[in-house]
Amino acid sequence: MTPGWLPARQDKEDLMRLTRLDVQKMKQAGERIAMLTAYDHPSAVLAERAGVPLLLVGDSLGMVVHGHDTTLPVTLDDMVRHAAAVVRGSTRALVVADLPFLTYASEADAVASARRLMQDAGVGAVKLEGGAPVLPGVRRLTGLGVPVMGHLGLTPQAQHQLGLRVQARGAADARQLLDDALALEAAGAFAVVLELVPAPLADAVSRRLHIPTIGIGAGAGCDGQVQVWHDLLGLFPGKSPRHARRYAEIGTLIENALRQYVAEVQAGDFPTAAQSSGMDEAALAEALG
Ligand code: KIV
DSSP, X not given: OOOXXXXXXXXXXXXXXXXXXXXXXXHHTTOOEEEEEOOSHHXXXXXXXXXXXXXXXXTTHHHHTTOOSSSTTOOHHHHHHHHHHHHHTXXXXXXXXXXXXXXXXXXXHHHHHHHIIIIIIOOSEEEOOOSGGGHHHHHHHHHTTOOXXXXXXXXXXXXXXXXXXXXXXXXXXXXXXHHHHHHHHHHTOSEEEEESOOHHHHHHHHHHOSSOEEEESSOTTSSEEEEOHHHHHTOSSSOOOTTOOOOOOHHHHHHHHHHHHHHHHXXXXXXXXXXXXXXXXXXXXXXXX
16 A cells, blocks of 8 residues: 555655655654665665654664663764665665764754765754753754754663663653754754653644654654664564564564574575586586696
8 A cells, every 4th residue: 555655646745755845744744654674775775665654763773783781882983874875775764863972062063064964965854862951052943944853752862861761751851852852843853763761742743833743762752753763673682662663573583584694604504506507518627627
């Protein structure tokens, strides 16, 4: 079935990438938004073929791709390299890339960092974490034509301040989160990620905002959901985070395939003639003298 976000008519405009305006229309139409992280060309190709309208090149790549403990070591160069591959692997999805830790601390930094992601990698929007301190940067970027997605609740770049747990359970913090979400909307953000926020709060925030909320561990009341590729596909053995559902056990599948490969090489069962090329016997004899 054609997803709702993919228009049936195929005139020139229909073939263009989705923009923040299409995302806004999805909220207005009550269409739930599925967002997924992608970090390279194959993941972008597969996600788009599956009908994912929003691809996030998250700085979670620091952990799931580069093996760091946190997102903090991720650099702008890392993001540009991965984001460019995701852009090359997709044609219709809106590609959003994270501005990494401390690359948007001032308005000038935010502009310089967003320039690299939009011009050098070709993404359609950037995402940044936090409330009041990032508002001047959000205003500046959106004023210059850069679509910005906010990120509230658990903001992993601030994990040394916040810990890695559900945020805004108390009344004051919950009020602050609502105020921050409204302020991001007023500053021009086109959507806000709500990460590890109590479901009833995320639901209320989603109903007060005109722009869509995209939840991760924030319940079903958000306008959309975002998940990390590796969690959703079961890339790593053991458990995914509580907020994720494992739709496959790709890690086990890969491991079993690799075991079989090793065994077949060791047994001399791979390669066979089917994976090899022949050669004229006379030519070989002449070459070998
Ligand atoms: O970096 C990331 O993947 C994210 C999502 C978890 C929202 O920010």
